[in-house]
Amino acid sequence: MILKFKNIELEDKEIFENHFKRYQPSTIEYMFSTLYLWRKSFHFHWAQKDHILLINSCFPDGVAAFPPVAVEDDEFAHGMELLQDYFREKEMPFRLTEITNREKARLEKLYPGRFQFKENRNAADYVYNRSDLANLIGRSYNGKRNHIRHFKKDHPDYQFIPLTKEWIEPSRIRLEEWYESRGVENDPSLRSERQALMDALDHFGILNFQGAIIVVDDEIQAFTMGEPISDKMVCIHFEKANAEIQGIYPTINQDFVNHFWSDYEYINRAEDMGLPGLRKAKMDYKPAYLEMKYDVLEPLT
Numbered sequence: 245m246i247l248k249f250k251n252i253e254l255e256d257k258e259i260f261e262n263h264f265k266r267y268q269p270s271t272i273e274y275m276f277s278t279l280y281l282w283r284k285s286f287h288f289h290w291a292q293k294d295h296i297l298l299i300n301s302c303f304p305d306g307v308a309a310f311p312p313v314a315v316e317d318d319e320f321a322h323g324m325e326l327l328q329d330y331f332r333e334k335e336m337p338f339r340l341t342e343i344t345n346r347e348k349a350r351l352e353k354l355y356p357g358r359f360q361f362k363e364n365r366n367a368a369d370y371v372y373n374r375s376d377l378a379n380l381i382g383r384s385y386n387g388k389r390n391h392i393r394h395f396k397k398d399h400p401d402y403q404f405i406p407l408t409k410e411w412i413e414p415s416r417i418r419l420e421e422w423y424e425s426r427g428v429e430n431d432p433s434l435r436s437e438r439q440a441l442m443d444a445l446d447h448f449g450i451l452n453f454q455g456a457i458i459v460v461d462d463e464i465q466a467f468t469m470g471e472p473i474s475d476k477m478v479c480i481h482f483e484k485a486n487a488e489i490q491g492i493y494p495t496i497n498q499d500f501v502n503h504f505w506s507d508y509e510y511i512n513r514a515e516d517m518g519l520p521g522l523r524k525a526k527m528d529y530k531p532a533y534l535e536m537k538y539d540v541l542e543p544l545t
Contacts, residue, residue: 247330249289249300252280254450256290263297263313268474271369271535272514273342274313275473277451277481281443285436296323301341307334308341308539311351321354342367343538351540361538366518369535370526371477372511377501377529380494384530388494395491399460404499407448407455407469415457416445418464422484433517441482444469453481454504458496465489466496470504477510497529 260276272278279288279299287302297313309331312323331338343351343361351359380388396402405411419441428434444453451471458466466485473479480500485492501511510532516523 246333247291247293247298247326249291249298252276252283252288252290254280254447257450259292260290260297264474266315267313269344270346270371270473270477270512271342271344271537272473272479272481272512273310275471275479277444277453277471278479280447280451281440281481282436284439293326294322295319296326298323298327306336306339307331308339310342311340311347317350317354320350324354338540338542340540341537343540345536348538359540359542361540364537364539367515367537369515369537370513370529370531371533371535372513372529373532374478374501374505374508374511376532377497377511378506380498387528388498391491391494392498393491395489395495398490402495403459404496404503405457405459406503407453407457407467409449411457411464412445412448414464415455415467416442419445419467419484422486441469444481456496456500456503458485458492458499460489460492466492468496468500470500472508473512476508477512478505478508479512480514 257276257280260279264274264276267274269275279290282288289300289302291298296319299310299313301308301310309327312320312327314320314323327340328338340359348361376385380392407415419438423434423438426434428438444451448455448469453469453471455467455469457464457468466483468480468483470478470480483493483496485496487493505511512535513526513529513531515537516526
């Protein structure tokens with residue numbers, strides 16, 4: 245029987261999290277919050293069969309599936325059979341996306357020589373040692389430390405405040421101003437991000453986020469939000485700040501890591517989307533490694 249994929253709803257959260265807890269992912273796509281917040285932009289859908297979680301995404305040129313979310317190889321292979329049957333019955337080319345190095349190695353082991361992998365560098369997640377972001381030790385972080393010192397000298401009374409219910413609406417107003425100042429209505433990518441962030445604020449408690457703001461002279465000037473991906477890794481979903489205030493970005497980055505995430509080993513700060521400025525900013529923080537992503541496309545036979 246063909247798989248029946250359905251929309252992702254808030255009430256599906258427990259099902260996804262039970263699968264991901266067992267699977268222990270390392271990329272932001274394998275999180276319920278990511279899939280839910282970006283469901284409208286990337287048309288994510290899901291199915292569950294024989295205790296295997298299956299996820300797909302609709303693109304303008306077709307449908308692509310994530311590798312099955314399965315711990316054991318036999319479960320994974322069964323999930324692959326389900327997906328291949330689905331694509332065959334839909335008369336679509338078999339397409340996998342969001343393949344991590346872990347799943348690439350698994351596919352090569354279970355199906356030697358069958359798949360050709362296309363690296364997607366623009367989608368690679370930047371993963372940092374938490375201790376590096378917390379302490380900024382060494383010559384390579386001189387610039388970051390100097391910017392933070394400059395910020396704290398200019399704004400000695402700044403406040404780093406954990407995001408709580410009473411700060412949700414003030415943060416929403418400030419973030420809307422930030423998006424409007426950047427011409428959000430003329431930028432589809434920025435519109436999608438705004439929608440995801442506003443959904444995150446709407447469901448902040450339900451989605452178990454941690455967040456924080458920086459207040460300078462009674463105004464919110466920086467905002468961040470994240471959550472654990474696994475027992476060892478945290479993901480930073482959003483980070484916004486007034487770029488005209490020197491040093492505020494590295495300050496909220498460091499303060500957030502130190503305040504909330506001392507029990508974790510790694511910080512995942514997501515991909516750069518191929519944007520040169522964003523790539524440089526992420527590389528400047530000296531990632532421990534890049535979690536590469538791959539795609540597979542098999543012609544319809």
